[in-house]
Amino acid sequence: MLSKPSTPQHILDLLEDAAAASNGNGLLFLDRGWNETPSRITYSELYEQAKINGSRLLDAGIVEKGSIAITYFESHWENVLWFWSVTAAGGICAVLNPVSNEPKTAAGQLDNLKSLFGEAPVLTTHKLSALFASRKLNVKTIEQIGKRKAVNSTVSSESPKTTRDDIAAILFTSGSTGHSKAVQYSHTQLIRSVEAKSSHLSTYDKSFMSWISFDHSACFCEVHLQAIYNGTDQVFVPTSDLILEPYRFFHVLSQYKVGYTFSPNFFLAAAAKSLESQPDGVNGVDLSYLSVIMCGGEANRTTTLDATDRILRQCGAKPHTIKAAYGLSETCSACYYNLESPDYDVRNNNIFASVGKHLPGVLEMKIVSREDDDPANPDEGLVFLRGDAIFKGYYNNPTATAACMTDDGWMNTGDIGRLDAEGNLHLLGRQKEVLVLNGNNYSSFEIEYALETAGIPGLEISYTAAFSTWDQERNSEAVVILFNPTEAAIGPKNMRATLQAIDKCVFTVCAQKPLHVIPLPKVLMPKSTIGKLSRAKLKQSFETGGFNDYVLGSEQAPQPQTNGKTGNGAKSLDSLPPLQKEIAQIYAGIVNVQPEDLIGPDALLSSGINSLGFMRLKKALEKGLKIHQEIPMPLLLRCHSLADLEYELTLLGTVSQQYEPIVPLATEGSKQPLFLLHPGAGEFLCWIGLLKYLPDRPIYALRAKGLHPGEGTFDGLQDLLDTYYKAIRRVQPNGPYAFLGYCFGGLLCFELTKMFEAAGESVVFCGGIDNPPNLKVTMGQVQYRTLMFEVLPVVTDMTEEQSNAFKEETAHLSDEEFYEALFTKFSPEFIENMDLTVPRLQAFGRVEDCMRLIVDKYEPSGQVGTTDIFRADPMPHFGSPPEVWKSEVLGGWRGFVREENVAFHDVPGTHISLIKEPLIADFQQTLNEALEKREI
Structure with a gap:
């Protein structure tokens, strides 16, 4: 030791001492x-x-x-x-x-x-x-x-x-x-x-393991x-790895002979269930070294701890390995441990486990009665702690510190507790009515405020109550919503709509549907003299069956709607778009249902997913769809259908793993559909800012092959055009057609228009943004990697000399290595504005080089029936002053349009800035005017 x-x-003495021991641990x-x-x-x-x-x-x-x-x-x-x-x-x-x-x-x-x-x-x-x-x-x-x-x-x-x-x-x-x-x-x-x-x-001789983030006090x-x-040794495991496959929690403990770790109740239950479902079960799992699983962060169900304890013993763990615990960030994580879990609580028939006694020598505890506490029960009230293990206050927040600390050093934990006959602490709830759901805290006020500001028809403002209760099926706390219905909720159809809206709102706040949403008359929701509802009394009435007569039957429960964003009424997986199909298969694996069960506008809302499931879903989607950026959790919470999720992921730049040229950005609307053709980098995200300015119109973007690993790139211009032509006809079998292209996309608009007109179809709009007939003047013959050395002095603070030095330093690197080095040269602001990642830079390089080879061999020929050209000021490397660029270079389109049916539209900005904020507002106005003139 x-x-x-x-x-x-x-x-630092602790680390220095561990280092000085020279025992090889770490x-x-x-x-x-x-x-x-x-x-x-x-x-x-x-x-x-x-x-x-x-x-x-x-x-x-x-x-x-x-x-x-x-x-x-x-x-x-x-x-x-x-x-x-x-x-x-x-x-x-x-x-x-x-x-x-x-x-x-x-x-x-x-x-x-x-x-x-x-x-x-x-x-x-x-x-x-x-x-x-x-x-x-x-x-x-x-x-x-x-x-x-x-x-x-x-x-x-x-x-x-x-x-x-x-x-x-x-x-x-x-x-x-x-x-x-x-x-x-x-x-x-x-x-x-x-x-x-x-x-x-x-x-003293135990190895430790943590799978939660370092910022958490338990870690x-x-x-x-x-x-x-x-x-002693400590093992760190990425959180996402265990969330995806919870049974590995026990495998890590076994493989690395871990003696001490942490888990909240809900994850312990999930890990135990996951382990038992494996083909080998507990075989090969050796937990004889394990002495402590500190279990805290939420209420601990005795049955959960007991079931897990039996599994631990099968794997060789000692009795009482699980320690039901209690603590706060302010107390250095746990400061109470039940050294007899779960036997003590099984023996005493406790539904929820006691957290035992506090650490000796560093803490004192007292119970302080509140005004409405029963004076006959002095062992129940607010838990106050004092001692060396208590924090020194909140930084730069004296108000918050004063609110929880007394002058003589006692900290009000905000938790309500009770001491049993043997002096063990039982937690009964929070003073400030906090719901603890799967280890996360949510305020009752937060949920109620969200409901009462959501404009839900049928919900009476100020008569809404949110609290949690134990849900046996979820093995965790769950939300209960009580509300007083207005006349707008009268009738089964209206009531279902109100309940559906409440479900969605709660789901968005705390990542789970309410266990119950119960409409109550006002007489059962009395207010105090100052107009407040007593959630504690309402919760007590609910849990003692006082509201059973008001729990709605299945005929009034929220039902999936029949109309929504999919617009196809699809019930078979094969009828879904490729990305929706992939999402359904990944999602179904997380919630353990058939993918077909997830089809429908609000099917995800009823899938049974919880916050743990969302964490697993997030990582599964990122891995399964090979998304190179993190999916924001709020994005998942606000999606109630596969179509919702497809749309949101599309805005992140996500596409199906099976190469699909068409990316649907909007699928509904009464106006002429518009196909958007990409610039040389091949991506469609450049169009996202324009979508809000093109309402009531189906919009489809084309994306190039090669933006994702393993796709390869196009084998020349004809391969590209044939692929896009077939994809467009698959989405819209017959004309008229409308195309808009940006830079290289303008070339594609011109060539595709020729193909569709040759097939006897009408093209009513062929638009090009700042693209001359011959793109060699703008894209040139230089490779994208080489171009970056010219761009660096423009978009960074590097000088030309420094850029040339960087070129020499990186000459020996592969393309992948080069783009990793290049990424470090951009400022944080530039990375944010351009939404760059290293994989995206690498993809842009692959695709840009493909497009440059196409441009190098391209000579425009033939004519089309109509063209609209949007002209901005040229970039410096275009080699033309603005007046020459607009009148002569872009003016060259007159020779490629029959009957000179070409319209030129001047827009502010440069080739790069014209469709970005703030200039996009001017561009969209010009674009919409051009569309109207073409009567589309």
């Missing part, structure tokens, strides 16, 4: 996949790398002693390394929790971050930096920092360290009911916490610091 420092003052990262050798770094190596990076941070003036630096990373390794690098530099690391993918929510989170920390640096990767740069935060990328020479290869051991009572680290609350609060940990708190946990749970405090304190 590791010899502990006698008087550790600083959390961290294992399973980010390469299950069958690959894990990445391993010893505590000694981590300590040395952290000191080197710390010296770089100091030398660059990014971190000073006692200053705060915020870290934000996707991988466990980067989180661990840069946490300790900031700490080694004498700074305070604030480990930021995941920023929402919903733009408005993300903006609020980042504005809150700036309000709390001002100009404190945000350390992140180049890939993630655009998120922070867009909100004007002080971003520093580790790629930039890593290029700096470490002036002092180590941070001086004689540099003054902070005292035990100074702030050591900052984590954030979930912020589900408002902006996240920044929880400050002192060195004393963290050190005393891990000392107490290790002693109380006898973990940072419960696993990471405790393992370092003990000097």
